[in-house]
Amino acid sequence: MNFVAQTAGLNYVVWFDITRGCLILQLIITMLASFSRPDFLTLTAVCITFYMIENTDNLRRSTFRKMVGIILLSLVYDLVWFNFND
16 A cells, blocks of 8 residues: 555555545534434444544454444435435
8 A cells, every 4th residue: 555655645545634534524414414304323423433533542443344334324324214205
């Protein structure tokens, strides 16, 4: 992966920065979507993931993967909700 970063002119891959940016975007979209319908699963998953990224003392790879799975599950839940309520 460092080869990819060096090709882009960076010293390292900025995964934490990219992940933090995606989480902020997801949080803003979820808060705006909550004006039209209640969405507590996505909001809770994003906040817990944000907490885990900021406090990496007990962060394990499997725990982070579970949180990504929960966020994906919440997106599937959103798609199902939109299909039933369209």
